Amino acid sequence: MKAIVMSDFGGPEVLVPREVDEPIARSGWVIVKVHAAALNWHDVLVRRGQYRSPLPHTPGADGAGVRVDTGEEVVILPSLYWGHRSAAPSPQFQILGDHTAGTYAEYVSVPEECLAPRPAGYSWEQAAALPLVGVTAYRALLTRAGLTSGESLLVIGAGGGVSTMALALSSAVGAQTFVTASTSEKLDKAQRAGAAGGVLHTDDNWPQLAKELSPNGAGFHVVLDPVGLWDRSVQTLRPGGRLVVLGANVAEQVTMNVRPFFFGQYSLFGTTMGGGEDFRDLMDLVSTGRVVPPAIAATYSLADAAAAHTELEAGGAFGKIVLRC
Structure with a gap:
């Protein structure tokens, strides 16, 4: 599959398109064919090495796509290992794309509990831009x-x-x-x-x-x-x-x-990013139709992830920058 791979930490130029192996199915996790992946400032910090991600590494926290096993259209909550306390995350908490391969790829593997149906009326770009900031x-x-x-x-x-x-x-x-x-x-x-x-x-x-x-x-x-x-x-x-x-x-x-x-x-x-309970409550509110979909500032192809990061760091965008996978 096509993916963006970092072999080193640094500027946007370290985000390089490559062919890599597809994720392997495992118990409790689901493989999603990614249609869109939204950028976050967190991705910049991962790219710079702040989270000490393993190298080589595929970043990306936000995404939306289709479950390979059921064909359902889903959005991905990038909150991994939050734990059972809603008041605060567990010591094992991490964001998708920190140490686990992320959404800058054609396929990604995530815990089944981190999936929710794509909201009605949301484009792939809007759906991908919703989870982390939402x-x-x-x-x-x-x-x-x-x-x-x-x-x-x-x-x-x-x-x-x-x-x-x-x-x-x-x-x-x-x-x-x-x-x-x-x-x-x-x-x-x-x-x-x-x-x-x-x-x-x-x-x-x-x-x-x-x-x-x-x-x-x-x-x-x-x-x-x-x-x-x-x-x-x-x-x-x-x-x-x-x-x-x-x-x-x-x-x-x-x-x-x-x-x-x-x-x-x-x-x-x-506060920081929320867990599963926050995600479910968010999606319930979104399902009422009262939440305006995220504003999309720009859309890039997956191969142009470096250019997308350059625009993100420039700070002039209003809304989200998204990769189409």
Whole structure:
């Protein structure tokens, strides 16, 4: 079969198309013929060697395709070995494409429990783009922060896959969503996708500007920070608000004043990609038809994975970049 294989860690050029053996059937696992594989920033970190993947290695967390054994059209949850506690993953937890061959291939082998039917009305590209960002945003906003109808949400960094999915899920549950963005173009696209308003986080005083946009200027019930700016994001909360943190691609360390935090009665939630329970709840919500499918920024052939990674790292895309396999 055709697959993308890394023989070394490095830049996009290490993603090389090759012919490799198809996966072998094993108990409890299912072989899926991949129709589309969506890119995530996690894939970039795998490519750079952060997860110490075995070499040679095929990356890729997200995918959608057809079960070889039954012919069912499915999406793949890339959460492996989550464990039995919904509160947190087990020590064995890993993401598909970390140490297990991933979805940048014509076929992939995954645990049967990590499959769900392809949602009605979703293209292959949209279905492939749903699982990782979908379950991540669902766990962050609904499982962890408990976002409900009538509340307000601020999403830091409009344009990324998690951010655009957060907007879709927030709208689906009846919350009002605002965003920050790095460019006016991304801000405009977010508003066309349903955001009630937004500010550029390139402005030094963006926390104050964002807070002024919140209902009655009181601050937001929930702030989702997938980039690592939460020393500033916390300034946009209303008293008693909840800050959800799930990424650090902008900053890995923050310094905060403790007194304003506890006087504000704020809650801070750390989260990451969810497990099977989050996935099932996400798919139940998607099945209602209220969740807008993921925005697709660009589609590449499997052989052009290096070019797709180059576009992803450039940071200009609004929505997901997808490989057709």
